Amino acid sequence: MASMSEDKSIVREFGRRRVFAFFSVAIALVFAVDAILVESDTFTFALGDFALVGLSILALVVLLVWRNRRSLSELRSQHNVIAVLFVIALLFKIYGIVVESGHPDDFGDEIPGLLILVITILNRFV
Numbered sequence: 001m002a003s004m005s006e007d008k009s010i011v012r013e014f015g016r017r018r019v020f021a022f023f024s025v026a027i028a029l030v031f032a033v034d035a036i037l038v039e040s041d042t043f044t045f046a047l048g049d050f051a052l053v054g055l056s057i058l059a060l061v062v063l064l065v066w067r068n069r070r071s072l073s074e075l076r077s078q079h080n081v082i083a084v085l086f087v088i089a090l091l092f093k094i095y096g097i098v099v100e101s102g103h104p105d106d107f108g109d110e111i112p113g114l115l116i117l118v119i120t121i122l123n124r125f126v
Contacts (some may be wrong), residue, residue, distance in 0.1 A: 048096030
């Protein structure tokens with residue numbers, strides 16, 4: 001039988017899984033609309049958003065493929081993989097900040113997107 005602290009850890013990891021799923025869907029939807037409707041005229045501006053959409057969809061695929069994994073070590077390894085995907089997405093968002101910094105019309109979604117990614121990454125450690 002599992003100990004009480006292990007049960008709490010598993011419940012915490014399931015909570016993290018739900019947060020990763022929520023933010024993956026939200027990021028994929030918001031940045032797909034932004035990249036298609038707003039920034040589709042300039043490829044370099046849309047590149048970061050399309051990368052975020054792709055990485056968010058990949059995180060959802062990881063969640064779906066490993067949805068039946070229930071042990072603590074499997075859940076932690078799944079969340080490490082997803083956290084790495086969001087770190088890569090953060091690098092693309094930093095690229096977007098650098099590229100779009102001189103264009104105030106295109107720069108509007110960069111800081112909120114950066115904050116969402118940082119909060120999502122922190123979900124793995126808090």
